[in-house]
Amino acid sequence: MTAAKCRLCGSDLTQTFVDLGMSPPCESYLEADQLDRGETFYPLHVRICSSCLLVQLPAYLAGEDIFSHYAYFSSYSDSWVAHAKRYVEAAVERLGLDGDSFVVEVASNDGYLLQHVRDRGIRCLGIEPAANIAEVARAKGIDTVCEFLGEVTGTEVAATHGKADLVAANNVFAHVPDIVDFAKGLRALLKDDGTATIEIPHLLRLIDDRLYDTIYHEHYSYLSLITTQRVLAEAGLTVVDVQELSTHGGSLRTWSMPTEHATPQSDRVAQVLRDEREAGLDTVAGHAGFADVVSAARDDLVEFLIAARRDGRTVAGYGAPGKGNTLLNHAGVREDLLDYTVDRSTFKQGMFLPGTHIPIHPPEKLAETRPDYILILPWNLREEITAQLEYTREWGARLVVPLPRLEVF
Numbered sequence: 499m500t501a502a503k504c505r506l507c508g509s510d511l512t513q514t515f516v517d518l519g520m521s522p523p524c525e526s527y528l529e530a531d532q533l534d535r536g537e538t539f540y541p542l543h544v545r546i547c548s549s550c551l552l553v554q555l556p557a558y559l560a561g562e563d564i565f566s567h568y569a570y571f572s573s574y575s576d577s578w579v580a581h582a583k584r585y586v587e588a589a590v591e592r593l594g595l596d597g598d599s600f601v602v603e604v605a606s607n608d609g610y611l612l613q614h615v616r617d618r619g620i621r622c623l624g625i626e627p628a629a630n631i632a633e634v635a636r637a638k639g640i641d642t643v644c645e646f647l648g649e650v651t652g653t654e655v656a657a658t659h660g661k662a663d664l665v666a667a668n669n670v671f672a673h674v675p676d677i678v679d680f681a682k683g684l685r686a687l688l689k690d691d692g693t694a695t696i697e698i699p700h701l702l703r704l705i706d707d708r709l710y711d712t713i714y715h716e717h718y719s720y721l722s723l724i725t726t727q728r729v730l731a732e733a734g735l736t737v738v739d740v741q742e743l744s745t746h747g748g749s750l751r752t753w754s755m756p757t758e759h760a761t762p763q764s765d766r767v768a769q770v771l772r773d774e775r776e777a778g779l780d781t782v783a784g785h786a787g788f789a790d791v792v793s794a795a796r797d798d799l800v801e802f803l804i805a806a807r808r809d810g811r812t813v814a815g816y817g818a819p820g821k822g823n824t825l826l827n828h829a830g831v832r833e834d835l836l837d838y839t840v841d842r843s844t845f846k847q848g849m850f851l852p853g854t855h856i857p858i859h860p861p862e863k864l865a866e867t868r869p870d871y872i873l874i875l876p877w878n879l880r881e882e883i884t885a886q887l888e889y890t891r892e893w894g895a896r897l898v899v900p901l902p903r904l905e906v907f
């Protein structure tokens with residue numbers, strides 16, 4: 499078999515970062531009548547390029563195949579819309595945008611962000627590949643082109659609509675298979691003195707906080723500032739500033755400009771690069787050891803579940819997020835170790851988790867069956883969910899989070 503090639507520099511990918519085995523696409527929830535059929539599993543084998551250090555999952559699943567996945571992003575939470583509003587306010591002030599400016603957002607979804615741009619009287623355009631979602635944005639009055647972004651599309655859109663002062667790609671960069679072509683698309687959309695912002699889950703946080711359940715097939719690249727700079731440089735873009743955000747367990751927002759017009763880099767760029775070097779992210783060897791950390795975390799979870807079963811205790815799950823599917827499939831947890839899970843999404847209720855076939859019930863199931871332990875799968879929302887589950891303390895339920903370290907409380 500020929501080795502997969504690095505999507506940034508084209509080298510053979512011979513080094514493993516972590517191998518989570520075979521897993522179905524994490525958003526492929528199953529109906530009852532699908533349980534007796536075959537299910538397609540794909541590798542979750544994450545590599546690191548020994549030439550350019552880009553940590554990446556080969557495109558086992560192409561972008562077009564997971565198209566419908568975008569449907570799940572359509573109803574952003576209140577906190578996400580508020581995040582977008584704060585971003586727009588900060589960008590308008592920082593770049594001095596006004597009625598003469600033009601803003602483009604890539605993966606603009608239903609216009610959750612651009613509505614704030616429009617409300618300030620600034621011309622804007624969305625680029626969104628999912629036709630049904632683009633239609634929702636247009637109905638709200640947000641002009642939207644239905645395309646995947648690449649250099650060709652970016653050039654065409656700029657020729658038709660003009661070049662942009664600001665291009666936002668805040669929830670997409672890590673999720674495009676051809677990341678260099680995408681970055682060239684960003685450059686094609688920009689005026690020579692324009693600015694592009696991207697937001698990426700930060701590899702440093704993934705490693706430090708053991709966020710291996712954020713690894714899934716549509717998450718193609720696991721970026722540091724070191725590698726992000728390299729990708730953008732291929733497209734003629736230079737990072738001039740960076741912010742550390744708390745979203746997705748710890749993200750970076752980079753501000754970049756066409757290289758020939760770039761302003762000097764901020765101290766924050768130097769600081770994040772220093773942090774990454776201290777953590778070893780400037781060498782292949784510095785990335786070693788994560789696979790062992792993941793195995794240990796998996797062992798802790800499985801040991802807990804087996805011990806609970808031997809003691810005659812019952813364990814139910816809370817939540818059915820995509821990340822829970824990475825975790826449970828990797829650990830080989832089935833209904834024998836986790837009776838069921840519950841989710842507030844009526845779409846998921848009555849369905850089954852991909853791969854593990856664990857049933858998803860409405861939250862009321864917890865009060866009916868009174869499990870001894872409740873495993874919180876979206877453990878990043880631990881505080882919020884702990885408050886929601888306060889009523890389960892009545893029957894003495896204890897709550898469990900699997901990561902960053904298994905904890906029963």
Ligand SMILES: [Zn+2]
Nearest residue numbers: 504507547550
């Ligand atoms: Zn490479």
